[in-house]
Amino acid sequence: MLSYRHAFHAGNHADVLKHLVLIEMLRYLTQKSAPLMVIDTHAGAGCYRLASREAQKLCEYQEGIGRIWQAEDAPVAVAQYLAAVRELNPTGELAQYPGSPWLARRFLRPADPLRLFELHGNEARALSQTFAGAGRAVRVVEGDGLALLKSLLPPPGRRALTFIDPSYETRHDYSAVIAALKDAGKRFATGTYALWYPVLARLESRQLPERVQRLSANWLHVRLLVRAPSSDGIGMSGSGLIVFNPPWTLADTLRQTLPWLTQRLAQDERAEWRLETGEKRTED
Ligand SMILES: C[S@@+](CC[C@H](N)C(=O)[O-])C[C@H]1O[C@@H](n2cnc3c(N)ncnc32)[C@H](O)[C@@H]1O
Secondary structure (H helix, E strand, C coil), X not given: CCCCCHHHCCCCHHHHHHHHHHHHHHHHHCCCCCCCEEEECCCCCCEEECCCXXXXXXXXXXXXXXXXXXXXXXXXXXXXXXXXHHHCCCCCCCCEEECHHHHHHHHCCCCCCEEEEECCHHHHHHHHHHCCCCCCCEEEEECCHHHHHHHHCCCCCCCEEEXXXXXXXXXXXXXXXXXXXXXXXXXXXXXXEEEEEEECCCHHHHHHHHHHHCCCCEEEEEEEECCCCCCCCCCCCEEEEEEECCCCCHHHHHHHXXXXXXXXXXXXXXXXXXXXXXXXXXXX
16 A cells, blocks of 8 residues: 555645646636546545645645745736635635645536546545535546546547646556556547656656657647755656647746746756647657
8 A cells, every 4th residue: 555645745836837737728628618528537635734734744835835825926827826726715824725626626617527536545535525516527436547547538528638647656657657648549649638747866757758758749848846856866856747739828828937936936046947849759
C-alpha cells in the first residue's frame, strides 16, 4: 500500500500551475454547446481543509496559493483561478483548497459528464462525500484510473478532456502513463489530454516529457521551476504539464501569465518558466 495523500500537498506551487491550466482548458472547451466529458484519472479527495493535520505538517500551500491568494494585480487567467478558490472561501480566510474534481465541476455545465477515478479507498470515500447529491452527471469510481480510462474512450459525444495527475510514487507510474496515453491515442486521437509531472532528479522524471511528446502530433509543454534543484537531489524543484490537442488559445494565455506567476512563486533566483509547442516527432 502506497502512502501518498494529496492533503499534505494541497495548494502548493504545483497545484497552482496544474489548476490554472485545467481551468483555462475548461473555459475554452465549454464554449461550444456540445457536451464535454471530463475524465480525472487521479482525482484525490476533491477538496482539502488547510487546517488539517496533513496540510499543516509542511504547510506547502503557503508557498503556493498562499503567496498569490490576496493578489490584486494578477493576469486574467490567474484572477479567474483565484476567483474560484475564493468561492470556496467566502469568509475571506484561506481555509479550503479545491482539488481538480471540484474545479472541473465548477467550470462544467450541469449536463457535462464528469468521471472521477481514485485508487485509494479513503480518498475515494472523501471524494464521494464531496460530490454527494451532485447528480447523475458526476460519477466517482474507486479504481485504477489509468487502467479504466480505455473503458470511456471514445466518449459518446467525441469531446473529452482527460486530466492525468499521478502521484509518481513508483517507477511503474512513469511507464503506466506512457502506455495509457499511447492506448488512449489509438482509441480517441482527437481528445484533449493533460499530463502533470514533477521536476525531480530521478531519471524517469527527467525523461518523461521527451517520451510523452513523441506520442502526439500536437502538444504543448509548460514547465515552472520555483527554485534550483537541491544539492542532495531530493525534492521537487518545479513541475510541468504536457497537453495533447491543447486549446489554440492556451499557449498565448500562458505566455501572458507565466512571467507574473513565476515571479510570485519563486523561491530563489533560479526560478523560471518554459513553454514549448510541437509538431509530430517519431513514434516511440
Ligand atoms: C496528485 S494526487 C491527485 C490530485 C488531484 N488531481 C487534484 O488536482 O486535486 C494523486 C492521486 O492519485 C491517486 N492514485 C494513485 N494511483 C492511482 C491510480 N492508478 N488510479 C487512480 N488514482 C490513483 C492517489 O491516491 C492520489 O489521491
